[in-house]
Amino acid sequence: MRTMKQLCVCALVTVALFGLRAHAEIKLPAIFSDNMVLQQQSAVAVWGWAKPGSGVRVTGSWNGKSYSARSDSNGRWKVTVQTPSASHTPYTLTVSDGKSVVLKNILIGEVWICSGQSNMEMQMKGWTNQPVEGGPEAIAHSSNPDIRCFTVQKASKAAPQDDCVGSWEVASPQTVPDFTATGYFFGRFLNEALDVPVGLIHTSWGGSRIEAWMTPASLKEIPEKTVPATDADIKSNNGTATVLYNGMIHPLVGYGIRGAIWYQGESNRNEPALYVEMFDKMVREWRRLWDAGDFPFYYCQIAPYRYGDSHNSARLREAQARGMSTTPNTGMAVLMDARSLDCIHPSGKKDAGERMALWALAQTYGWGKMHYRSPELKSFEAEGRVAVLTFDYAGSSGLTSHGREILNFQVAGKDRRFHPAKAAISGHTVYIFSPAVAEPVAVRYCFDDTSETEIFTLEGNLPLPSFRTDDW
Numbered sequence: 001m002r003t004m005k006q007l008c009v010c011a012l013v014t015v016a017l018f019g020l021r022a023h024a025e026i027k028l029p030a031i032f033s034d035n036m037v038l039q040q041q042s043a044v045a046v047w048g049w050a051k052p053g054s055g056v057r058v059t060g061s062w063n064g065k066s067y068s069a070r071s072d073s074n075g076r077w078k079v080t081v082q083t084p085s086a087s088h089t090p091y092t093l094t095v096s097d098g099k100s101v102v103l104k105n106i107l108i109g110e111v112w113i114c115s116g117q118s119n120m121e122m123q124m125k126g127w128t129n130q131p132v133e134g135g136p137e138a139i140a141h142s143s144n145p146d147i148r149c150f151t152v153q154k155a156s157k158a159a160p161q162d163d164c165v166g167s168w169e170v171a172s173p174q175t176v177p178d179f180t181a182t183g184y185f186f187g188r189f190l191n192e193a194l195d196v197p198v199g200l201i202h203t204s205w206g207g208s209r210i211e212a213w214m215t216p217a218s219l220k221e222i223p224e225k226t227v228p229a230t231d232a233d234i235k236s237n238n239g240t241a242t243v244l245y246n247g248m249i250h251p252l253v254g255y256g257i258r259g260a261i262w263y264q265g266e267s268n269r270n271e272p273a274l275y276v277e278m279f280d281k282m283v284r285e286w287r288r289l290w291d292a293g294d295f296p297f298y299y300c301q302i303a304p305y306r307y308g309d310s311h312n313s314a315r316l317r318e319a320q321a322r323g324m325s326t327t328p329n330t331g332m333a334v335l336m337d338a339r340s341l342d343c344i345h346p347s348g349k350k351d352a353g354e355r356m357a358l359w360a361l362a363q364t365y366g367w368g369k370m371h372y373r374s375p376e377l378k379s380f381e382a383e384g385r386v387a388v389l390t391f392d393y394a395g396s397s398g399l400t401s402h403g404r405e406i407l408n409f410q411v412a413g414k415d416r417r418f419h420p421a422k423a424a425i426s427g428h429t430v431y432i433f434s435p436a437v438a439e440p441v442a443v444r445y446c447f448d449d450t451s452e453t454e455i456f457t458l459e460g461n462l463p464l465p466s467f468r469t470d471d472w
């Protein structure tokens with residue numbers, strides 16, 4: 001039998017535990033923490049957990065206004081907070097259910113998601129034998145209280161997760177080396193150009209396939225992709241359908257953002273036709289879930305690389321280029337000059353990030369007069385033995401090869417046999433000729449794994465992508 005003393009101790013413990021539950025502190029997802037950036041001039045969602053049925057009040061120090069909600073039967077609550085214009089002034093956000101949690105050093109600015117596979121994951125400090133061009137200098141000068149970085153810890157899950165592991169960090173030589181290089185250069189460019197704080201949420205996994213970042217709903221019409229029922233059914237941590245959406249995107253859904261950048265595609269180069277459909281469905285589904293309209297989605301086209309297999313990666317690049325016409329408010333940064341044929345991780349992450357930032361400045365922030373996009377084929381016709389190509393978006397000054405001989409055009413006649421061709425540039429037009437082809441019917445440019453472009457815009461120095469005029 002228990003002694004009176006033991007019974008008293010048990011009673012006290014019970015009362016203490018009840019008291020802890022009755023006065024449970026507010027719990028916030030990891031994405032809400034000190035040092036975060038909130039999207040400016042927006043109705044941003046703030047959510048978390050508390051005791052079921054309790055009242056929760058959220059107050060921003062920028063205007064002192066409070067927003068209230070009551071937690072549901074599972075303890076979950078959510079409020080919508082109005083943010084002001086971007087400011088370099090640090091603020092606080094207070095969340096209270098009677099006991100307050102205060103988030104400090106918060107900035108109001110521009111927030112972007114950075115996602116994809118290893119070329120987005122690659123850190124500023126580089127990897128073994130794979131440096132980031134300009135990385136050491138950029139790291140040395142990275143102290144900037146206006147740039148904040150959040151990296152989502154890798155998580156592969158069969159069910160959507162409510163939270164992730166990560167924390168907001170202020171950019172500095174101590175934090176930037178471990179952050180995504182592409183994302184950092186993108187954010188730094190926007191910060192310098194717009195003079196506003198920038199928040200970067202990095203969520204990527206090397207080698208991941210696009211279907212891993214998609215929801216079950218967006219994959220319903222794609223029977224080739226199997227959705228796992230449980231974690232035990234996950235055959236590839238970074239390739240199985242839906243698992244990275246569940247673990248690394250779902251915890252972020254609803255957080256106030258301006259848009260997203262994406263660098264992925266190498267792992268799906270074996271299915272270019274399907275990639276166009278999956279990309280479109282993924283982007284539209286993310287937008288639907290965020291309920292923030294058709295937010296901008298800018299992405300990198302994969303670079304030339306010596307894959308050494310039977311899949312022609314130019315077909316995946318072609319599929320990525322089609323994404324701009326199939327999916328609204330998207331834009332593609334071309335990396336045909338990456339100079340990385342023997343390394344799948346080009347060192348020029350500054351080019352990757354800044355070329356996507358050019359799209360953002362022009363299309364999202366209204367800097368419409370700047371040159372921001374690579375040339376795109378406008379027309380093809382044959383004039384006798386000469387194939388004549390004209391291009392859009394080449395700027396008022398047209399195209400240039402910077403004095404280099406142009407070697408990567410091929411032309412074919414009715415027999416569909418392609419032959420090397422000579423090329424000459426005049427403004428926005430390229431003239432192509434091969435003595436082996438009397439009547440040109442098709443032209444290809446850099447349409448293989450490894451050919452790198454020789455042609456650029458005079459304005460902006462942006463590379464011509466690989467392309468073909470046929471569908472053979």
